[in-house]
Amino acid sequence: xxxxxxxxxxxxxxxxxxxxxxxxxxxxxxxxxxxxxxxxxxxxxxxxxxxxxxxxxxxxxxxxxxxxxxxxxxxxxxxxxxxxxxxxxxxxxxxxxxxxxxxxxxxxxxxxxxxxxxxxxxxxxxxxxxxxxxxxxxxxxxxxxxxxxxxxxxxxxxxxxxxxxxxxxxxxxxxxxxxxxxxxxxxxxxxxxxxxxxxxxxxxxxxxxxxxxxxxxxxxxxxxxxxxxxxxxxxxxxxxxxxxxxxxxxxxxxxxxxxxxxxxxxxxxxxxxxxxxxxxxxxxxxxxx
Amino acid sequence: xxxxxxxxxxxxxxxxxxxxxxxxxxxxxxxxxxxxxxxxxxxxxxxxxxxxxxxxxxxxxxxxxxxxxxxxxxxxxxxxxxxxxxxxxxxxxxxxxxxxxxxxxxxxxxxxxxxxxxxxxxxxxxxxxxxxxxxxxxxxxxxxxxxxxxxxxxxxxxxxxxxxxxxxxxxxxxxxxxxxxxxxxxxxxxxxxxxxxxxxxxxxxxxxxxxxxxxxxxxxxxxxxxxxxxxxxxxxxxxxxxxxxxxxxxxxxxxxxxxxxxxxxxxxxxxxxxxxxxx
Numbered sequence: 340x341x342x343x344x345x346x347x348x349x350x351x352x353x354x355x356x357x358x359x360x361x362x363x364x365x366x367x368x369x370x371x372x373x374x375x376x377x378x379x380x381x382x383x384x385x386x387x388x389x390x391x392x393x394x395x396x397x398x399x400x401x402x403x404x405x406x407x408x409x410x411x412x413x414x415x416x417x418x419x420x421x422x423x424x425x426x427x428x429x430x431x432x433x434x435x436x437x438x439x440x441x442x443x444x445x446x447x448x449x450x451x452x453x454x455x456x457x458x459x460x461x462x463x464x465x466x467x468x469x470x471x472x473x474x475x476x477x478x479x480x481x482x483x484x485x486x487x488x489x490x491x492x493x494x495x496x497x498x499x500x501x502x503x504x505x506x507x508x509x510x511x512x513x514x515x516x517x518x519x520x521x522x523x524x525x526x527x528x529x530x531x532x533x534x535x536x537x538x539x540x541x542x543x544x545x546x547x548x549x550x551x552x553x554x555x556x557x558x559x560x561x562x563x564x565x566x567x568x569x570x571x572x573x574x575x576x577x578x579x580x581x582x583x584x585x586x587x588x589x590x591x592x593x594x595x596x597x598x599x600x601x602x603x604x605x606x607x608x609x610x611x612x613x614x615x616x617x618x619x620x621x622x623x624x625x626x627x628x
Numbered sequence: 629x630x631x632x633x634x635x636x637x638x639x640x641x642x643x644x645x646x647x648x649x650x651x652x653x654x655x656x657x658x659x660x661x662x663x664x665x666x667x668x669x670x671x672x673x674x675x676x677x678x679x680x681x682x683x684x685x686x687x688x689x690x691x692x693x694x695x696x697x698x699x700x701x702x703x704x705x706x707x708x709x710x711x712x713x714x715x716x717x718x719x720x721x722x723x724x725x726x727x728x729x730x731x732x733x734x735x736x737x738x739x740x741x742x743x744x745x746x747x748x749x750x751x752x753x754x755x756x757x758x759x760x761x762x763x764x765x766x767x768x769x770x771x772x773x774x775x776x777x778x779x780x781x782x783x784x785x786x787x788x789x790x791x792x793x794x795x796x797x798x799x800x801x802x803x804x805x806x807x808x809x810x811x812x813x814x815x816x817x818x819x820x821x822x823x824x825x826x827x828x829x830x831x832x833x834x835x836x837x838x839x840x841x842x843x844x845x846x847x848x849x850x851x852x853x854x855x856x857x858x859x860x861x862x863x864x865x866x867x868x869x870x871x872x873x874x875x876x877x878x879x880x881x882x883x884x885x886x887x888x889x890x891x892x893x894x895x896x897x898x899x900x901x902x903x904x905x906x907x
Contacts, residue, residue, distance in 0.1 A: 488670040514797045516827040517868035588871040599901045615882040
């Protein structure tokens with residue numbers, strides 16, 4: 340399913356004294372099967388963009404195309420269930436939204452809300468809990484007796500059980516330990532490939548953006564600052580640093596080495612091995628310049 | 629070596645209804661003025677340890693001594709005067725309607741006279757570089773700013789020890805850097821002992837000493853250099869290796885001579901440059 344934002348503007352509390360312009364003139368395409376990363380500061384408009392992807396927010400100008408459904412500014416939109424069923428959002432700290440008595444009921448809530456039978460929802464809960472790497476016994480437990488990392492996985496299972504075609508992730512690994520972080524990111528990546536999903540990842544981690552995404556959009560002060568492949572985006576690290584954003588650690592190190600040696604490598608490398616090779620070559624060159 | 633401020637001896641703890649203990653026979657000392665990082669995977673027992681240190685839980689076995697006082701239900705309030713705690717979620721610990729009220733909250737609870745209170749609120753906020761935010765409301769603050777106000781609230785009570793329980797893990801990179809810088813300044817200027825519970829190894833690399841927890845046990849203790857020599861072993865424990873250490877290793881594999889694994893990119897670049905200029 341393709342999603343595309345066309346010249347989207349969004350004002351919070353429009354036409355009130357509290358009106359605030361959050362994003363303007365934002366155009367982003369997410370063709371079916373794409374893994375897109377959205378990066379930018381806190382307050383750059385990332386979360387506002389994200390909420391347009393399943394019509395939680397409706398643009399105050401411009402339009403959003405979600406599959407065949409167009410959400411246009413200034414029009415009353417009804418029956419958005421179909422859209423929300425196909426686009427699953429994993430919000431930041433999704434474990435804060437757990438509420439049911441048992442893990443199983445919590446996972447079943449979403450699918451049943453969209454009209455799936457109880458039997459089918461149970462089956463989906465079972466397969467979703469396996470997908471996120473938790474034992475089936477956990478289905479009988481209260482979600483509030485689990486550890487933080489397990490709660491996060493249960494919340495993610497709840498979104499997966501809806502079997503969405505597009506998954507939107509808002510900082511899905513914040514607060515997890517390094518192993519948990521890698522497991523969750525690898526899980527989403529393998530689902531993305533296996534089920535041919537579209538994935539939109541909102542993140543502060545330049546490492547994750549560089550490693551998983553096909554395309555990156557950089558948001559700044561409510562506008563799209565630039566977009567391109569990870570190679571394109573990080574080939575101009577100074578531009579990102581000037582916005583106060585980070586670059587992947589490996590790129591940061593390359594810049595420091597270039598500065599110390601007063602030289603420039605032929606390209607910006609996103610791989611640690613490759614940078615080490617380039618440095619080895621430089622060292623073999625011998626003698627200060 | 630300065631004197632131990634906290635002594636933890638043979639401490640074990642289990643949560644009600646759980647058969648595996650959260651902490652198994654832990655013993656170590658924490659010294660005055662040091663920055664100690666306690667690292668470990670989710671569920672390794674590091675947060676339980678923090679809760680024991682200021683009496684939110686009590687050990688079922690063993691004893692904990694803080695500033696010469698053995699922690700018990702009778703002494704917990706005395707101990708808490710010495711131990712301030714900053715938690716993970718910036719939104720869950722902002723209790724006042726303004727920055728000023730928030731910092732004053734703890735002081736009011738301790739019955740501090742008003743004149744002293746006004747002064748301490750201001751000086752504590754100055755120490756975390758939030759002195760100009762007195763009348764701001766919490767929703768106007770970033771996550772990093774809220775955590776700094778939380779630290780000021782703790783400082784106002786003039787504790788000897790601050791425990792940061794994953795206090796930076798919900799912040800964006802900028803907020804994280806702000807908080808770490810603030811803590812570093814406090815440690816250097818005020819001689820406050822910092823115990824930082826974290827799984828951010830870049831943060832732990834800046835500590836004086838690291839304790840690695842694994843499955844409720846104290847797995848290893850040492851300086852950051854010593855701990856990061858554990859290399860792959862850290863990954864097996866669910867942790868990671870800081871980037872400069874990882875990069876040092878890869879560079880050696882590619883035939884670059886390095887005398888050691890570096891904890892900072894600056895040191896690594898300096899050695900590269902130095903050995904290059906000698907060629």
